[in-house]
Amino acid sequence: AAGVIQSPRHLIKEKRETATLKCYPIPRHDTVYWYQQGPGQDPQFLISFYEKMQSDKGSIPDRFSAQQFSDYHSELNMSSLELGDSALYFCASSPSPRLEQYFGPGTRLTVT
Amino acid sequence: AQTVTQSQPEMSVQEAETVTLSCTYDTSESDYYLFWYKQPPSRQMILVIRQEAYKQQNATENRFSVNFQKAAKSFSLKISDSQLGDAAMYFCALRGGGSEKLVFGKGTKLTVNP
Numbered sequence: 001a002a003g004v005i006q007s008p009r010h011l012i013k014e015k016r017e018t019a020t021l022k023c024y025p026i027p028r029h030d031t032v033y034w035y036q037q038g039p040g041q042d043p044q045f046l047i048s049f050y051e052k053m054q055s056d057k058g059s060i061p062d063r064f065s066a067q068q069f070s071d072y073h074s075e076l077n078m079s080s081l082e083l084g085d086s087a088l089y090f091c092a093s094s095p096s097p098r099l100e101q102y103f104g105p106g107t108r109l110t111v112t
Numbered sequence: 113a114q115t116v117t118q119s120q121p122e123m124s125v126q127e128a129e130t131v132t133l134s135c136t137y138d139t140s141e142s143d144y145y146l147f148w149y150k151q152p153p154s155r156q157m158i159l160v161i162r163q164e165a166y167k168q169q170n171a172t173e174n175r176f177s178v179n180f181q182k183a184a185k186s187f188s189l190k191i192s193d194s195q196l197g198d199a200a201m202y203f204c205a206l207r208g209g210g211s212e213k214l215v216f217g218k219g220t221k222l223t224v225n226p
Contacts, residue, residue: 033213035214037155055212056211088155098212099145099164100147100162103158
């Protein structure tokens with residue numbers, strides 16, 4: 001079965017640089033979610049999109065922005081990166097009626 | 113605010129035995145969903161089981177079952193016939209009916225001993 005695709009899988013950036021993470025949901029899933037998991041932590045919800053509109057917002061820094069495109073893929077843009085942004089970033093997708101969230105393999109971001 | 117508490121940071125079980133992971137939660141919503149996710153060393157988050165709050169019947173998926181006690185706000189996961197591949201971090205998660213986000217507990221690391 002098709003799964004959520006995230007790219008890149010690994011990313012190394014320096015402080016103050018920008019990064020763009022991409023997420024391709026499972027076919028026919030119309031909702032995308034972004035989570036951040038720091039080392040030894042539980043995942044924290046950042047933001048979600050349903051039918052290309054922001055549907056919920058969590059603890060996403062102002063330096064981060066995201067959007068969902070017409071083909072339902074989503075991008076998380078991160079600017080002015082800080083050391084504390086080093087984490088595993090998950091994208092998840094869900095079909096309507098949005099009961100379950102299926103996670104991608106994650107993008108490991110390291111900020112040096 | 114919604115909170116999820118997993119009071120067991122680590123658990124261990126012998127292969128083929130049964131183990132129960134505990135989870136308690138708090139929410140003011142009447143409509144909500146509870147989940148258990150498994151995160152093996154690969155760090156992939158894998159959905160194990162889902163429970164709707166309005167359903168009295170406990171969810172079951174093969175060797176995995178839950179004990180949902182709504183009044184006590186308790187949602188434990190039972191793994192029967194434990195296998196080496198069950199070794200992972202297990203996260204309990206809550207989603208309120210009016211929200212998109214999953215709120216996770218801190219996780220329980222399960223070790224399966226051969």
